[in-house]
Amino acid sequence: MIGVPHVASYYAASANNTVEREPLADHISSDVCVIGAGYTGLSTALHLAELGLSVTVLEAARIGWGASGRNGGQIVNSFSRDIDAIEKVVGKERGKMFGEMAFEGARIIKDVIHKYHIQCDLKHGGLFAALNSKQMQHLTAQKKLWEKHGHVDQLELLDGNDIRLCVNSERYIGGLLDKSGGHIHPLNLALGEAAAVESLGGKIFENSAAIRIEQGANPLIVTAKGSVKAKFVVIAGNAYLNNIMPELQAKSMPCGTQVLTTEPLSDDLANHLLPQDHCVEDCNYLLDYFRLSADKRLIYGGGVVYGGRDPANIEAIIRPKMLATFPQLTGVKIDFAWTGNFLLTLSRLPQVGRIGGNIYYSQGCSGHGVTYTHLAGKILAEAIHGQATRFDAFSHLPHYPFPGGHMLKVPFSAIGAWYYTMRDKLGG
Template sequence: MDLLTANDRQGAYPASYYAQTARQLDPFPSAKGALRCDVCVVGAGFTGMSTAYHLALRGYDVIVLDAQRVGFGASGRNGGQVIKGQRREQNELEAKLGDAHARELWDIGAQAVDLVRTLCKKDEVDTAFHDGIIEAAHRKRDVPDYHAYVEHLATKYDFHDACTLDADECRHLVNSPAYHGGSLNMGSGHVNPLALVLGLTRLAVNAGVRVFEQSKVDDITKGDPAIITTADAEISARYVVLGCNGYLGNLQPRVAQRVMPINNYIVSTKPMDPAQQEDLIRNNYAVTDGKFVVNYFRFSDDHRLLFGGTESYGYKFPKDIAGAVRKPLSEIFPQLNDVEIEHAWGGTLAITMNRLPHYERLTGNILTMSGFSGAGVALGTLSGQIAADAIAGQAERFDVMAKIPTPAFPGGTMMRQPLLVLAMLWYSLRDKL
């Protein structure tokens, strides 16, 4: 089964809040015939469109191919949280990779947020950057760890944009009985993700990038030039950048062994009045909690609660997405037990074993970046800039990311899904203890 069409119609965005409210682009044509370019980018999400835009600014001739529509995948469906740092905390990275490498990864994670902030100020991008993410502890015994991490970032990384929250402070900001404290990080924030990727596309097209939609790549023949084949086109390119994330399929089996697609789900409520919004989450902050299967939520600019939670690991989405997500929504906000849900959608992201991105040069002229594990708004967008730099001969940041060891999933692509299901059952039980 093909994830590109397992839950969605060919050439159509999902029935998400984002898709129904976005200033959409006119459809791009599909690729046809013999084409040439300096760089062929596969995938028109954050990574792909950022790569194309930053290469075009350097004068490269770029073609972007997408099997569906621009921003069709995780880039246009996610929770919109722009998180400073990596998906793993710095003390974990220090223990696994050493202080020097951990510091480099922190700097890259900070650059990722800065880039998204900068892009959101451009006229082509129809989303504001809203400051502040609350990281909420669902277990009382975890609160000291949250507070110690705030102190660790301040003392070791000179990061002072985060503060601790005790139980009363957390309840004041997030009107939920589910949390016992945590932290507030003003160095992170949230955006409308589909608006961001569509804005990146406008910037790229204005810079001369050629975009082709509904142009699924069937094969990539290595060489100089590389040959990229679709049903109706053959593209000759000096470089290839893969920005497919969870929709890579079997295009590159080596990457598929290390990067696994999983599904996540979001609902949006009917609009609330500003006082209702402020009563639930103050100051328009976003929220994420400490569960392994994380709950994450924020408000849209038109005062809808966007709530994400629950995962699945097969191809198909559940028939009743709204019902599946309503359960954790009601646990976090029991006062919204009967709230009207107007949109419910799923999306496919990609994870790695260590929850850190997988960067690799598959050959000297084929680069891949994926496996952002829920942190793709920031890291996926910056990855495009990093890929552009690497192609232009400035590969320092690419090499920092590529140094992260990315183990293959046990059992390969055939057994990774059932083994992950067993692991997730264990973690879901642990979350309840």
């Protein structure tokens, strides 16, 4: 059986298990049908299966085919907009709830890894790196904000000397170390979570795109060769929905980010670049992010392509960024380069909701999805199981349309990104 392959990434080349699941070729029933086998869908399915519900997952391509199997592999706490920005929208009382949830996604990931013995190269420690004094002030405020919401004994401010013990680069004047952050092999995490779902009786079908959803008391999800009748549906396609629910795509936009991976580095060079083996992201609006793989490659990502098109030459975009950070890598060979889409919302806050009484969705992580998606899966499972307090908190976040509608949201967003890029370069 040959279906849609994973993108030719380092992650696909080093995946633990590449066995394809059979496509759906029957008419079956299930308590819940989840559309999408990325982190949102897999986390939802796993939490539902742990609650004793029967779950069927439909994946249009392969498990972790989208952002869940292509991302930078960094476990970063909070949301794409931080707790203080959310508090301004929802008020202080409900803001406390978001503060409590801001650090839960990372805990869910680590709990799942340990509970189901998932081999995904988990490493601890994540670093936010400041390129100028204004960014350092932001990190100082971020530390106070996170500690205010209970994230204590995990954060350490680093000055210019301290950060060089973590990142051997002249670019950074300081940083903030989050000891509860970390990094993983993202595709192997997704594959391990899929195996965990199946170990609890859940069913996963690959190469089984949902063609349409017939709504009603018991929705019917139709694929090319089969169907699933369910009590509840969870739509978890994010940037790869493919028009299954046009109303969900009207207020979001797919954006591409690019990643490259070097050849394996010597132990001496790898330890020279990142002595503590932490993952790193800078504080720019259009940020760079990087880390070492388990076999000592540097994985370096950055850049945004609005609208989600694939750039012609990924290496030409990312290599200059990598060399600006680590000129020590001049001449190093690039073994892999790929792109993948994440889903951007205008507010940069996730969109969570319900269509009718039994179709749930979560989308729009806005580039901050590894931890949020795992939290979202738990919250969606809670709501389906009858406890909707946290789901309601997310569902009340406003969903704004992009200015100018579908045709103009890409150029308007690109103009906004240009503004923030110039502000980053000027240190503003």
